[in-house]
Amino acid sequence: MTEAIDQALQRMEAALTRLEGAVAHRFASERDPSDLETELAIMGEDRARLAAELDAASARLVEVEATASDVGARLGRAIHAVEGVLAPPDTPR
Numbered sequence: 001m002t003e004a005i006d007q008a009l010q011r012m013e014a015a016l017t018r019l020e021g022a023v024a025h026r027f028a029s030e031r032d033p034s035d036l037e038t039e040l041a042i043m044g045e046d047r048a049r050l051a052a053e054l055d056a057a058s059a060r061l062v063e064v065e066a067t068a069s070d071v072g073a074r075l076g077r078a079i080h081a082v083e084g085v086l087a088p089p090d091t092p093r
Helices: 002-030 033-086
Strands: none
């Protein structure tokens, strides 16, 4: 009976060795350096594109803020002019 157990243990050990080899091969094939390089290149391109979009959006924000400031100043002058027209002639401004 001991011989049967020894044979079963040997078969199990061989199966585990094959399984470990298959797992190691699978991990190695999934992390192929060329795949990592490709993924890194794609991420670099995405980063560059996003940086360019952020720069464009920031420039547009500066333009919008300047335009809003100009519109606010013009609106203030228009309000002052309308108040001047509507005020009675003897009321100081």
